[in-house]
Amino acid sequence: MEHHEIVIIGGGPAGLALALELHTLGLKDVVVLERELEAGGVPRHCGHFGFGIDNKNRFLTGPKFAIKLRELAEGLDIRTGTTVLEFTLRGTMRLHSASGISEMSATRIILATGTRESSRAARLIGGNRLSGVMNTGTFQQLVYIKHQKPFSNPVIIGSEWVSFSNLLTCRHAKIKPVCLITENANLDAPSYFGIGARLAFGVPTKRSTKLVSINGHEKVESVEVETNGHRETIACDGVIISGKFRSENALYSSGFIEQINTAPLTTESYRSSKPNIYAVGNVLGHLETAGACMLQGRKLAAMIATEFK
Amino acid sequence: MDKRFDIAVIGGGVVGLAILRRFAMSGLTCVLLEKGADILSGASKGNSALLHTGFDAPAKSLELQCMQAGYQEYFNIRQKLNLPLLETGALVIAWTQEESAALDGIVEKAHANSVSDVKRLTQTEIRIREPQISKSALGAVLVPGEHVIDPWSAPLAYAQQAIAHGAVILRNAEVTRVERANSDWRITSRSGDVLASTVINAAGLFGDKVEALAHESSFTIKPRKGQFVVFDKPAAKLARSIILPVPSEHTKGVVLFRTIFGNLAIGPTAEETEERTNPTTDSTTLEKLKSRAIEIVPALKDIDVTAIYAGLRPATERKDYIIEAHKVKNWISVAGIRSTGLTGSLGIAQHVVKLYAKHFGRLPKKLPEVIWTPVPNLAEQSIRPYMKGGEIICHCEWVTRGEIEAACQGPLPAGDLGGLKRRTRAMMGRCQGFYCGAEVTTLFEKAKHGTP
Ligand SMILES: Cc1cc2nc3c(=O)[nH]c(=O)nc-3n(C[C@H](O)[C@H](O)[C@H](O)COP(=O)(O)OP(=O)(O)OC[C@H]3O[C@@H](n4cnc5c(N)ncnc54)[C@H](O)[C@@H]3O)c2cc1C
Ligand SMILES: Cc1cc2nc3c(=O)[nH]c(=O)nc-3n(C[C@H](O)[C@H](O)[C@H](O)COP(=O)(O)OP(=O)(O)OC[C@H]3O[C@@H](n4cnc5c(N)ncnc54)[C@H](O)[C@@H]3O)c2cc1C
Numbered sequence: 001m002e003h004h005e006i007v008i009i010g011g012g013p014a015g016l017a018l019a020l021e022l023h024t025l026g027l028k029d030v031v032v033l034e035r036e037l038e039a040g041g042v043p044r045h046c047g048h049f050g051f052g053i054d055n056k057n058r059f060l061t062g063p064k065f066a067i068k069l070r071e072l073a074e075g076l077d078i079r080t081g082t083t084v085l086e087f088t089l090r091g092t093m094r095l096h097s098a099s100g101i102s103e104m105s106a107t108r109i110i111l112a113t114g115t116r117e118s119s120r121a122a123r124l125i126g127g128n129r130l131s132g133v134m135n136t137g138t139f140q141q142l143v144y145i146k147h148q149k150p151f152s153n154p155v156i157i158g159s160e161w162v163s164f165s166n167l168l169t170c171r172h173a174k175i176k177p178v179c180l181i182t183e184n185a186n187l188d189a190p191s192y193f194g195i196g197a198r199l200a201f202g203v204p205t206k207r208s209t210k211l212v213s214i215n216g217h218e219k220v221e222s223v224e225v226e227t228n229g230h231r232e233t234i235a236c237d238g239v240i241i242s243g244k245f246r247s248e249n250a251l252y253s254s255g256f257i258e259q260i261n262t263a264p265l266t267t268e269s270y271r272s273s274k275p276n277i278y279a280v281g282n283v284l285g286h287l288e289t290a291g292a293c294m295l296q297g298r299k300l301a302a303m304i305a306t307e308f309k
Numbered sequence: 310m311d312k313r314f315d316i317a318v319i320g321g322g323v324v325g326l327a328i329l330r331r332f333a334m335s336g337l338t339c340v341l342l343e344k345g346a347d348i349l350s351g352a353s354k355g356n357s358a359l360l361h362t363g364f365d366a367p368a369k370s371l372e373l374q375c376m377q378a379g380y381q382e383y384f385n386i387r388q389k390l391n392l393p394l395l396e397t398g399a400l401v402i403a404w405t406q407e408e409s410a411a412l413d414g415i416v417e418k419a420h421a422n423s424v425s426d427v428k429r430l431t432q433t434e435i436r437i438r439e440p441q442i443s444k445s446a447l448g449a450v451l452v453p454g455e456h457v458i459d460p461w462s463a464p465l466a467y468a469q470q471a472i473a474h475g476a477v478i479l480r481n482a483e484v485t486r487v488e489r490a491n492s493d494w495r496i497t498s499r500s501g502d503v504l505a506s507t508v509i510n511a512a513g514l515f516g517d518k519v520e521a522l523a524h525e526s527s528f529t530i531k532p533r534k535g536q537f538v539v540f541d542k543p544a545a546k547l548a549r550s551i552i553l554p555v556p557s558e559h560t561k562g563v564v565l566f567r568t569i570f571g572n573l574a575i576g577p578t579a580e581e582t583e584e585r586t587n588p589t590t591d592s593t594t595l596e597k598l599k600s601r602a603i604e605i606v607p608a609l610k611d612i613d614v615t616a617i618y619a620g621l622r623p624a625t626e627r628k629d630y631i632i633e634a635h636k637v638k639n640w641i642s643v644a645g646i647r648s649t650g651l652t653g654s655l656g657i658a659q660h661v662v663k664l665y666a667k668h669f670g671r672l673p674k675k676l677p678e679v680i681w682t683p684v685p686n687l688a689e690q691s692i693r694p695y696m697k698g699g700e701i702i703c704h705c706e707w708v709t710r711g712e713i714e715a716a717c718q719g720p721l722p723a724g725d726l727g728g729l730k731r732r733t734r735a736m737m738g739r740c741q742g743f744y745c746g747a748e749v750t751t752l753f754e755k756a757k758h759g760t761p
Contacts, residue, residue, distance in 0.1 A: 035701065035704055037700070081700060083701055083704065083707075085707070096695055096696075096698075096701060096707070097698070098698050098699060098700060099698050100696065100697055100698040101696050116740050116743045116744070117743060118613075119615075119739070119740060119741035119742075119743065120617075120741065121539075121614055121615060121616045121617045121741055122613055122614045122615070122739075122741075124538075124592050124595040124596060124599070124614065124617060125592065126589060126590040126591035126592045126593075126594075126595060126617075127589050127590065127591075128587050128589050129587070129590075129618065131726065134742065134746060135740075135741075135742070135743045135746075137743040137744065137746075138742055138743055138746035138747050141746070141747035141748070142746075142747045142750070145747065146747050146750075146751050148747075148751075212592065213589065213591065213592070215589075217586075217587065246613075250542075250705065250739065253541065253542075253543050253612075253613075254542070254543035254546070255543070259611075262613065
């Protein structure tokens with residue numbers, strides 16, 4: 001079985017920055033496993049501005065940022081098209097790649113698998129099952145990568161900063177959102193996001209408002225919402241369900257390491273309940289900027305490097 | 310000239326498809342007309358996927374007869390069609406003294422229905438078999454023969470086998486008119502007209518409407534909705550058996566069951582509704598189902614919900630299946646296949662072909678050679694395509710590009726995105742399309758229209 005000193009699962013900003021820094025610090029037996037055909041992680045399909053290497057000068061678009069990151073990481077052992085399917089009982093990794101299934105072991109394993117938004121199902125949002133209901137992730141990919149316009153007047157659910165990032169994506173695709181809806185009395189993002197949404201994009205924000213159901217026949221026709229006990233139907237042709245990020249936990253959700261709110265339970269030095277397993281970046285459960293995830297990766301690299309001295 | 314067939318089946322649900330298969334394999338020329346863009350657009354789209362023994366079915370009913378015949382045939386053909394079987398067994402659990410008192414009656418009834426391996430379990434036996442079940446279980450009945458199957462691959466296999474025996478399946482073909490044309494039926498659909506000597510009405514939730522095209526319907530469909538909540542994969546190891554409640558006078562109650570795809574689900578509710586298509590879910594009911602699941606298996610409280618869905622049972626004012634031949638008119642109604650049709654379909658098909666032979670026409674003496682059309686395996690417990698390599702597109706369910714492309718081709722390609730999901734599992738996992746939704750949709754559009 002193939003064995004390595006360090007295996008990093010996930011080639012997003014956190015995993016790549018970690019690999020890069022380990023390399024700089026002189027550790028050579030480091031492999032990055034990435035299930036997509038190219039490394040770069042989520043920024044690859046965030047076509048808007050707001051990304052900066054190491055969180056500096058955040059003027060790059062996501063795809064440009066991802067290209068830059070891949071350039072920096074050139075020459076490292078990055079295996080794309082390789083999925084870690086699961087951990088075996090012996091603690092090795094079962095892998096899938098174009099040629100089939102294999103197994104790999106490592107002295108240290110780092111989880112850098114990122115985060116995703118919770119789905120409509122996980123939020124138990126009722127109504128009809130229709131096309132035109134999607135997360136920010138799918139919406140961005142459709143617009144920026146597939147150049148499609150899935151709807152014209154959607155309602156956006158959530159008030160985290162990614163919720164507002166949808167406004168940029170909408171503008172890019174000439175889509176005019178009807179409104180932004182949040183269950184909370186205050187926005188999750190800083191309040192100037194709400195003011196900006198109204199003034200710069202003409203999109204009002206409805207607070208303390210819960211999505212009750214999504215209705216329509218083949219496509220979305222309306223949503224029913226409830227504000228302080230008062231119900232209202234809002235016409236729209238799509239729904240973007242954003243935010244409520246949760247750790248991409250498939251690899252450890254069956255109890256391989258201890259968890260807190262579905263994210264790995266870690267010490268300050270990113271160590272999990274198993275001493276040779278670490279977790280870094282958005283897999284820790286919060287949505288940080290890509291640059292912040294890079295910085296976490298670099299920090300962890302320095303800590304691991306000292307263990308080798 | 311319109312094309313002429315011996316048999317026209319109206320409705321491409323599991324029942325219509327099983328009937329089509331049996332007629333085609335008997336050597337008759339057959340056509341099936343389905344309203345939806347794909348097969349399984351009605352009741353057969355969302356069910357619990359349990360293969361029932363009939364242990365609790367009404368004694369001597371047609372339903373019991375068809376279920377037991379269907380169960381047997383499923384076992385006989387499943388390997389040749391590559392259809393999976395997850396051998397779970399079921400436990401009917403009593404949670405109150407009153408329910409405990411009913412357990413012996415359940416065993417007696419099962420034995421009377423010739424399901425003779427059904428027996429009582431003690432509290433200790435329950436603990437050993439199901440260590441994760443709430444300690445408040447008082448007693449149980451074990452039904453070893455209740456199992457879990459793949460609700461979509463089975464009817465797809467029936468459809469493909471029918472096609473291999475010469476049957477024609479027309480989709481986007483809502484039947485809007487039927488009339489006598491000499492000794493045939495002329496059937497007008499949105500995909501053109503066909504002539505057939507005998508019509509089988511298997512229109513499920515629209516059975517009464519299709520019946521009314523020919524004559525006054527003797528039954529009315531009263532749809533009964535069932536909602537479900539599906540938990541993420543780690544939940545599957547928390548229950549080995551299907552967990553059934555003791556039925557009360559009013560309801561059969563909700564079931565906790567593993568799925569063939571490696572999840573654990575709870576449902577269905579039983580709600581009278583006016584809806585005949587596109588059943589809605591509602592948050593209040595979903596919350597209740599989730600809480601009930603956690604009551605039964607407390608460890609579920611830490612596990613995410615992967616999916617929610619609802620299905621519609623084509624119930625009627627009558628309790629039993631309605632399978633009737635209208636003698637002078639060469640018309641067979643197959644209706645009210647309410648809540649056991651996935652199991653019963655193969656048995657219903659045997660029964661319908663017998664009715665046909667008795668009333669309308671002889672079957673060819675010489676049977677055509679049997680052709681088997683195995684379907685790709687989607688079940689978690691057997692070898693899946695990704696294990697041989699390829700590029701994974703859906704990272705939650707490990708669905709490959711090759712599988713998605715194959716499902717868009719062949720004799721019965723996916724007719725809509727739902728059909729593609731049912732053929733591959735793509736987008737049905739925990740992220741519900743967050744990662745692969747855009748790619749899968751584009752692949753489908755490309756296959757369908759040649760361009761994205
Ligand atoms: C809509 C949206 C807008 C955003 N806007 C901005 C912005 O303007 N500015 C900014 O700085 N940040 C932004 N972000 C945040 C930024 O994208 C994330 O902080 C960053 O991508 C997190 O990096 P990561 O490496 O932790 O995870 P990810 O980028 O998610 O990378 C994880 C990688 O792991 C891989 N992986 C997962 N599981 C496996 C497995 N089992 N086997 C192999 N590989 C696996 C994945 O394919 C992925 O490539 C945005 C995020 C979203 C969703
Ligand atoms: C919640 C729930 C749980 C269930 N659980 C189980 C279970 O665990 N085990 C089990 O064995 N069974 C189960 N069932 C029962 C099973 O799903 C049904 O009995 C079965 O699907 C009925 O199939 P059908 O072919 O009669 O109807 P349908 O699937 O409704 O098929 C009828 C078809 O006819 C088409 N149609 C309608 N009108 C027209 C027209 N005018 N022209 C052309 N086509 C038309 C429709 O589009 C539809 O595709 C369950 C059902 C539900 C709802």
